[in-house]
Amino acid sequence: MDTSESGTQSDPLTSDDTTAAPPRSGGRRWAMDTRPLRIPAYRRLWTSTIVTSVGSQLTAVAVPKQIFDITGSSAWVGAASLAGLLPLIVFALWGGAVADSMDRRRLLLITNTGIGVTSLLFWVQAATGMKSVAALMVLLAMQQAFWGLNAPARTASIARLVPEAQLPAANALGSTVMQTGQVVGPLLAGALIPVIGLPELYLIDALALCVTVWAVYRLPALPPLGGAAARRAGVREIAEGFRYISMHKVLLLSFLADIIAMVFGMPRALFPQLAAQTYGSYGEGLALGTLFAAIPVGAVLGGLFSGTFSRARRHGWMVIGAVVGWGAAIAGFGLSRNLWVAVAFLAAAGVADMVSMVFRGAILLSAATDEMRGRMQGVFTVVVAGGPRLADVLHGTAGSVFGPRAAVAGGGLLVVAVMVALAAAVPALRRYRV
Incomplete structure (x- = not known):
């Protein structure tokens, strides 16, 4: 498809030869499709993600660790997670509307700076020995609010930086980096805490965000298309986003597919019980660590070999x-x-999850108009953040009633049955292709 048809900006964003590429042969057909990295603007955005995906995980480990050190209670750790959920939901939905009504580059500069300042405040409170759970919760809520504003604009911008045909490849590149950060970041945090201490993890994250701010500063302007700049970003505009989803079945089905997979089939709440009771003979600590790492590792492997699927059109x-x-x-x-x-x-x-992420992301970016992409990504952020948390409650309850193994196996079979039934009943997703 010609880049002008997909809404992708021309010179200088795609000045390299990005649409025409010789067929790949041999092992190259299996390897990750790196064509989007030939586009300077996308390459800057992606490179910054390499640094911040690890840095953000340092903070993700440091916050619950610090709360547990202060309180000695896992209940407080769980409460802190919920404290960040409401701001994330509210500001992700609003951030999607904002991303559709202002220059997305400017919004990314503001929100990344806000996240960086929040990381510095995390460092200050830890370095001064404040030991206040309330302060940590307030900072966590601020961080999640800025992230909720940032995520829709960041993802929606990709469709303006790369041709539509390369959206799956761009999503695979970004998702692989994020999943790698989820593996490397916690391991690095565990190694660094005994050496440099907890406060410095926050400081490293803040410094990593400086790289992101610089990369975003180097992006071209990404103003709304079609004169959308005059529009507000309020409740009415958020409601328009939900109406848009209800009118486009393929978008609605892409959200439902993720909800089905995550709510019925994400069993992480049962990992501790399985590690202790089912796999305890292997060593509870070893079992727990490998269970948590297995899905991200599979996703990374799927990304590295995404050449096998990123060019699919269906x-x-x-x-x-x-x-x-x-x-x-x-x-x-x-x-x-x-x-x-x-x-x-x-x-x-994890491999299946990577494939799902790549193509659900591509559908959201290609099936929605540019003036709606921010709001679609806002809803996407809420679904991705909320689904696993609902799964924790559902699987925790089912595990207590039926036992952990039965709850996990039953949830997986339920995912298969519901997804097959949905695909059979509503053909819009089956028929969608680029």
């Missing part, structure tokens, strides 16, 4: 297949008594 079928594959892998995990077989199933689920 995006709807790719989402359906990925969600069904996720459910089947989770069911296999629930039935496994051997730790390493269980880890293999979770890694396979």
Whole structure:
């Protein structure tokens, strides 16, 4: 497709030869599609993500660690997580509307700076020995609010930086970096805390955000298209986003697919119980660590070999297949008594999750108009953040009633059944293709 048809800006964003590429042969067909990195603007945005994806995980480890050190209570750690959820939901929905009504580059500069200042405040309170859970919760709420404003603009900008045909590849590149950060960041935090101390983790995150601010500063202006700059960003505009979703079945189905996979099939709340009771003979600590790491590791592997799927044109079928594959892998995990077989199933689920992320993201960016992309990404952020938290409650309750293995296996089979039924009943997702 010609870049002008997909809404992608021309010179200088795609001045390199990004649309025409010779067919790849041999092992290159399997490797990650890196064509979007030929575009300077996207390359800057992606490179900044490499640094901040690790830095953000340092803070994600430091906050619950500090709260537990102060209180000695896991209940307070859980309460802090919920304290950040409401600001994330509210500001992600509003941030999507804002991203559709102002220059997205400017919004990214403001919000990344806000996140950086919040990280500095985290460092100050830790370095001065404040030991206030209330202060930590307020800072966490501020951080999540800025992140909620930032995420829709950041993701919506990608469709203005790369041609539509390369959106799956761009999503695979970004998702792989984020998943790698989820593996490397916590490991790095665990290694650094005994060496440099907890406060310095916050400071490293703040310094990493300086790289992001500089990369965003180097981006071209990304003003609204079609004179949308005169529009407000309020409740009415947020409601317009939900009406837009209800009128476009493929968008609605892409959200439902993620909700089905995460709410019914994300069993992380049962990992501690499984590590202690089912896989305790392997060592509870080893079992718990490998269970939590397995899905991100699988997602990273899926990203590294994303050349196998990122050029697919039937995006709807790719989402359906990925969600069904996720459910089947989770069911296999629930039935496994051997730790390493269980880890293999979770890694396979991670690969399926990567495929789902890539093509759901591509559908949201290609099926929505530019003036609605911010709001679509705002809803997407809420779904991605809220689904696993609902799953924690559902799986925790089901695990107590039916046992952890039955709850996990049943949830995986439910994902398969509901996704197949939805795809059969509503053909819009099956028929969607670029």
